[in-house]
Amino acid sequence: MEDLPDTVNTRDLRKHQPRFSGLESGHRACLGCGEALGARLVTEAAGPDVMYANATGCLEVFTTAWPESAWRVAWMHSLFENAAAVAAGMEAALKRQGKATRVIAMGGDGGTFDIGFQALSGMLERGHNVLYVCFDNEAYMNTGIQRSGSTPHAAATTTSPSGKMRMGKRHLKKDIVSIVAAHHIPYAATASVAYPSDIRKKVRRALAIDGPTFLHIHTPCPLGWGHDGSLSIEVARLAVQTGLFPIIELERGGLAGVMPIRQLRPVTDYLALQQRFRHLFADDERAREELEHLQALADHNIESYQLQGTRPDSRDSEGADTVSRGGIRWA
Ligand SMILES: Cc1ncc(C[n+]2csc(CCOP(=O)(O)OP(=O)(O)O)c2C)c(N)n1
Numbered sequence: 120m121e122d123l124p125d126t127v128n129t130r131d132l133r134k135h136q137p138r139f140s141g142l143e144s145g146h147r148a149c150l151g152c153g154e155a156l157g158a159r160l161v162t163e164a165a166g167p168d169v170m171y172a173n174a175t176g177c178l179e180v181f182t183t184a185w186p187e188s189a190w191r192v193a194w195m196h197s198l199f200e201n202a203a204a205v206a207a208g209m210e211a212a213l214k215r216q217g218k219a220t221r222v223i224a225m226g227g228d229g230g231t232f233d234i235g236f237q238a239l240s241g242m243l244e245r246g247h248n249v250l251y252v253c254f255d256n257e258a259y260m261n262t263g264i265q266r267s268g269s270t271p272h273a274a275a276t277t278t279s280p281s282g283k284m285r286m287g288k289r290h291l292k293k294d295i296v297s298i299v300a301a302h303h304i305p306y307a308a309t310a311s312v313a314y315p316s317d318i319r320k321k322v323r324r325a326l327a328i329d330g331p332t333f334l335h336i337h338t339p340c341p342l343g344w345g346h347d348g349s350l351s352i353e354v355a356r357l358a359v360q361t362g363l364f365p366i367i368e369l370e371r372g373g374l375a376g377v378m379p380i381r382q383l384r385p386v387t388d389y390l391a392l393q394q395r396f397r398h399l400f401a402d403d404e405r406a407r408e409e410l411e412h413l414q415a416l417a418d419h420n421i422e423s424y425q426l427q428g429t430r431p432d433s434r435d436s437e438g439a440d441t442v443s444r445g446g447i448r449w450a
């Protein structure tokens with residue numbers, strides 16, 4: 120700074136510096152990929168002094184096409200099933216070295232709800248100082264849209280097609296945040312890419328806590344859900360506004376906060392935008408029953424979490440907080 124001429128206003132100069140982002144734009148995600156946006160928001164909020172362990176899945180694949188990498192942070196690829204165990208090892212090593220660097224583990228819903236769950240549960244139980252982020256696109260997308268424990272009831276995937284025998288996935292979406300919270304960890308929360316400032320606040324809050332924390336982010340996948348990439352944010356917002364994806368916070372296993380829904384929408388508004396639910400709009404008695412079932416699931420969420428509210432909530436920006444407005448300038 121001493122070498123700058125007197126005429127340069129360093130405050131203005133700082134304003135023009137790029138904000139920190141852990142994910143470079145030149146990656147290979149599909150247009151409108153919710154995971155890419157989610158990862159950008161998480162890394163931006165977490166800042167540079169973080170190490171990441173990333174399970175196999177779309178995020179790992181579209182950011183690391185050899186010999187290039189889109190990551191601007193210390194990042195390690197783990198197996199599909201052990202991101203939480205790798206993160207726990209990183210954290211233990213950093214602690215041994217007396218370093219304050221934080222550790223974030225990341226995985227898709229397949230790597231979190233199903234195949235990586237054992238490692239996740241162990242990491243939470245042992246109390247590692249790790250934030251685990253699940254990017255939930257509700258299927259095994261990287262390998263061709265197979266159903267996972269997170270796929271919603273009645274959604275069609277390549278392994279839960281709709282046909283004569285059944286209307287998409289027969290089972291219910293696993294309630295992962297309740298299962299995680301049952302480990303009585305200090306903090307667990309859900310979030311959606313439709314609400315960027317809420318994600319940022321939750322990442323910072325989780326990283327300020329000493330102990331294991333968990334963030335479950337709903338991330339639309341245009342390819343697997345069958346909607347136009349330009350609609351990803353709208354689709355994500357409708358999942359919240361219908362009550363199908365409640366935005367909640369849990370501390371030590373107990374409900375500590377919810378983002379109220381000001382404008383409640385019927386589930387059909389959300390479902391109709393996505394090809395994976397198109398069979399539910401056929402002239403078929405079974406389809407009508409499934410629509411009623413899904414509305415009942417949303418109503419149950421709204422009632423049990425008391426989601427309906429009229430008061431303005433700073434976390435619910437109604438889409439006013441764009442990605443470019445947010446972020447922190449890190450030194
Ligand atoms: C033990 C093991 N089984 C299967 C695979 C193949 N595989 C790689 S990525 C993937 C799907 C990942 O799904 P998810 O975790 O939901 O992440 P997404 O790709 O949807 O982001 C699968 C099945 C693997 N790498 N390792």
Ligand code: SF4
Nearest residue numbers: 148149152177340342
């Ligand atoms: S398949 Fe889905 S999750 Fe994977 S890169 Fe494309 S939009 Fe993203």
